[in-house]
Amino acid sequence: MTAESEDQRDNPTDSQSQAQFRQQVRAWCRDHIPADWRDTQTGVGDEEFVRFQKAWFAELHSAGYAVPHWPAEWGGGLPVDRQVVLYQELAAHDAPRLVLAFVGIHHAASTLLVAGTDEQRRRHLPAILDGEIWVQGFSEPEAGSDLAALRTTARRAGDEFVVNGQKLWASGGMHADWCLLLARTDPDAPKRPGARKSAGISYFLMDMTTPGVDVRPIRNAIGDSHFCEIFLDDVRIPAANLIGAENNGWQVAQATLGAERGLTMLELAERLGNAGFRWLVQSAPVDDPIVADRLAGFETEITGLRGLCRQIVERGATGPADASVVKLYYSELLQRLTDFAVEIGGPEAHTVLAKPMSSGWESGSWVLDFVGSWEWTIPGGASEIQRTxxxxxxxxxPREPGAA
Structure with a gap:
């Protein structure tokens, strides 16, 4: 679609202010999205990937488009209807995704805004806008979906905590400046009568340059090293970096997990509808009635997902399971859509073994997208956890029975 035809295309549901904002975003996209970013970001090394991601984030930030979901006093404040327009147009113009900044602008920010101190917010929110990168240190070798089983310990030593343990599946850990860390500060808490397994866990902000932090990349099935292990050996974290009250980290973590399962989906749903589905239709034999029927089904599901995400964000206070509904819906839809794309793509689809590092989970490299889609049904709570x-x-x- 050309720029001229885009300007002539109207969204019938847009108000006058939305339509004006849409034209503003379209003009910005035409002027600022690198036309060759897919080629230049395919097969690049880590250093170039980080450079590009930080430069793209700075470009969005300078336009006021990097953190539209943040409160206005921290650089956001864009109304939900305009956030939807922004994400629609970024996806329609095939903009790179903020892969590297994702944890910082969503998980870290939501945690700081909900449970952080004024000092912590003043320290980190402006730094995130300046390019500070974050990683999530939750999962462990024996505590993935059952996160409350974590074994990493944090022992109080004066005005510090001494942390020992291991974290796993830490996305982007090799590039991170700071980590959202869960550790057990009271090992005896779960053993007390009536206590839950999640008792005695605290939530920390950990500087990744602290002595004793060892990050080791993990090569995945696609050949990337997106995931990392983080080993913690007598790592000292100042007590001032505690988020919320000591031993109350599980409650704080719900803000982080809620962001991962809920509000981040507004952008991802628009990406899936405006980019992933569009590319699927372009490559599909639509004259085949079976294929056409499947595509119609996917379009219906994507429309429902987009409407659900927008409704949840506009409503503000979500229900106790709304975020889980959206996360489950999106992740399994993404998996089925990319699986279907591989199926109709035939042998040729299996020969595309590279994808741009700054793309999303629906890059059009369908085999790699399908393999990557399984990632989304696991982090933030596996599909089984979401159903529970x-x-x-x-x-x-009734609550699911615990293990005997």
Missing amino acids: IIAERGLGL
Whole structure:
């Protein structure tokens, strides 16, 4: 679609202010999105990937488009209807994704805004806008979906905590400046009568340059090293970096997980509808009635997902299981859509073994996208965990029995 035809294309649901904003974003996209970014970001090394990601974030930030979901006093404040327009146009113009900044602008920011101190917010929110990179240190070798089983310990030593343990599946850990870390500060808490396994866990902000932090990349099935292990050997974290009250980290973590399962989906749903589905239609044999029927089904599902995401964000206070509904819906839809793309792509689709590092989970390299889609059904709580949350918190069904 040419720039001229885009300007002539109207969205019938846009208000006058939305339409004006849409034209503003379209003009910005035409002037600022690198036309060759897919070629230049395919097969690049880590150093160039980080450079490009930081430069692209700075470009969006200078336009006021990097953190539209943040409060106005911290550089955001864009109304939800304009956020939707922004994400629609960025996806329609095939803009690079903020892969490297994702944890910082969503998970770290939501945690700081909900549970951080004024000093912590003043220290880190402006730094994130200046390019500070974050990683999430939650999962462990024996505590993935059952996160409350974590074994990393944090022992109080004066005005510091001494941390020992291991974290796993830390996305982008090799590039991170800071880490959102969960550690057990009271190992005896879960053993007390009536206590839950999540008792005695605290939430920390950890400087990744602290002595004793060892980051080791993990090569995945695609050949990337997106995931990392983080080993912690007598790492000293100042008590001032504690988020929320000591031993109350599980409650704080719900803000982080809620962001991962909920509000981040507004952008991802628009990406899936405006980029992933569009590319699928362009490559599909639409004259085949079976293919056409499947595509119609996907379009219906994507429309429902986009509407659900927008409704949740506009409503503000979400229900106890809304974020889990969206996360489950999106991740399994993404998996089925990319699987179908591989199926209709035939043998040729299996020969595309590279994708741009700054693309999303629907890059059009369908085999790699399908392999990568499995990542989304696991982090932030696997699909089985989401179904349990929906059943217990959303539908009020009896709690799942614990292990004997």
